[in-house]
Amino acid sequence: MITSSSNARVKQVVQWQTKAKERREAGIFLTEGFKLFQEAPGESVREVYLSEDAMEKIKADPILVGKLRQTGYETVSGEVFQKMSDTRTPQGILCVVKRPEYTLEQLLNSETPLLIVLESVQDPGNLGTILRTGEGAGVTGMILGGETADIFNPKTIRATMGSIFRVPFIYAEDLMKILEILRQKNIRTYAAHLSGKSYYDSFSFRTGAAFLIGNEGNGLSPEITAQAESLLKIPMDGQVESLNAAVAAALLMYEARRQRKNLNGRMEE
Numbered sequence: 001m002i003t004s005s006s007n008a009r010v011k012q013v014v015q016w017q018t019k020a021k022e023r024r025e026a027g028i029f030l031t032e033g034f035k036l037f038q039e040a041p042g043e044s045v046r047e048v049y050l051s052e053d054a055m056e057k058i059k060a061d062p063i064l065v066g067k068l069r070q071t072g073y074e075t076v077s078g079e080v081f082q083k084m085s086d087t088r089t090p091q092g093i094l095c096v097v098k099r100p101e102y103t104l105e106q107l108l109n110s111e112t113p114l115l116i117v118l119e120s121v122q123d124p125g126n127l128g129t130i131l132r133t134g135e136g137a138g139v140t141g142m143i144l145g146g147e148t149a150d151i152f153n154p155k156t157i158r159a160t161m162g163s164i165f166r167v168p169f170i171y172a173e174d175l176m177k178i179l180e181i182l183r184q185k186n187i188r189t190y191a192a193h194l195s196g197k198s199y200y201d202s203f204s205f206r207t208g209a210a211f212l213i214g215n216e217g218n219g220l221s222p223e224i225t226a227q228a229e230s231l232l233k234i235p236m237d238g239q240v241e242s243l244n245a246a247v248a249a250a251l252l253m254y255e256a257r258r259q260r261k262n263l264n265g266r267m268e269e
Contacts, residue, residue: 001052002076005083010076013049013084013094020150029152029164031095032087034064039162040097047096048073051081054092071095086154099152102168104181107141113187114139114256115210119175119224120147121245123216127151128159129246130213135163137253138260142169143178143210179227182210189228191220192248194241196233203232205256213249 002010015022016030023029028046031037037048048071050058055075058064076084084094107115116134121127127149134142144151148171157164172178179189187208192200212228214220219242225231234243234251242248 002049002074002080005080007080009047009074010080010084013096016096017084017086017154020153023150023152027099028096029099029157030086030154031097031157032085032093032154033091033158034058034093036157036162037093037095038064038067039165040095041165042067042070044098044100044165045071045095046098049081049084049094050075051078051090051092052076053078057092087158100165100168102141102170104143104170104172104178106168107143107170108185108187110140112206112260113141113185113208113210114205114253114260115141115143115182115187116249116253117143117145117175117178117189117210117212118148118214118245119145119212119220120215120218121213122147122149123245124149124153124155125159126216126244126246127153128156128161128164130249131156131160131167131169132163133246133250134253135167137250137257139167139253142167143175144169144171145175146171146173175224176227179210179224182208183229188230190230190232190252191225191228192234192252193220193225193228193231194233195225196231198232199235200232200252201255203230205259209256211249211252211256213245216245 050073116139131142182189187210189210189212191212212220
C-alpha cells in the first residue's frame with residue numbers, strides 16, 4: 001500500500017491532474033469513479049489506484065473484482081488518494097488510461113456522416129456534455145478546433161460519462177482546411193448563428209451534415225462563419241440572445257436524429 005504523498009507515482013498522478021502538457025507527452029488521461037472504470041477498455045488501462053475504503057466496498061462485486069484482476073491495481077491510503085484525486089468527494093478509484101487516437105477518415109466512414117465541429121469552445125463541462133450528447137444523438141464524430149479546451153481535462157472526462165471511450169474525435173489546427181474537405185465529401189456545413197434567417201427545423205439533415213458551434217462568449221469567428229454553407233438560428237422568446245453552446249449543439253443534433261429516424265416517410269412524433 002502507498003501511504004506517502006511523496007511517492008514518485010503519486011507525484012506523477014498529481015502532475016497529470018493539473019498539467020495538460022504532461023498528460024499529452026505521456027499519451028494518457030485520467031478517469032475517476034467506478035462507472036468510468038467499468039467502461040474503460042481493459043487493454044487501454046495503464047494503472048489503477050484504489051483507496052482502502054473502496055477496496056473494501058468492491059469485494060462483493062464480482063464484475064469489478066474480475067476487471068481489477070485484468071488491469072491490476074495499487075492500493076493507497078485514504079489521505080494519499082485524496083491528494084491524487086481531482087474531486088471533492090472521490091469514489092476511491094482512479095485510472096490512468098491510454099489516449100485513443102482517430103483519423104478524419106474514421107469520422108467520415110459513414111454513408112451519412114453527422115459531425116460536430118467546435119471552434120474555441122473553452123468550458124471543459126460544455127465540451128464533455130457535447131460529446132456525451134453527441135453519442136446519444138448518433139453523431140459519427142467530433143472535430144475540435146485548435147483553441148478548443150483539452151478534451152482530456154479531468155472535468156471534461158467526468159462530463160462525458162464514458163462517451164470519451166466511444167465517440168471518435170480529432171483536433172484540427174486548420175479548421176478552414178477541414179471544412180474544405182467536408183465540402184469535397186458532400187457534407188453540408190451548418191453554422192448556428194444569430195445572423196441566420198431560417199430556423200434550424202426548416203432544414204433537412206438527412207444527408208451528410210456538420211454543425212459548427214463557436215465560442216461561448218463570441219460565437220463563431222467571421223472566417224469560419226463565411227465558410228458555412230447555411231446559417232441557421234434557434235427560436236427564442238423573451239430577452240434571451242443566445243443559448244449555452246452545449247444546449248445549442250444538443251438541439252441541432254437531436255433534430256438531425258429525429259429526421260434520420262423517420263419511419264415510412266413520416267417524422268417521429
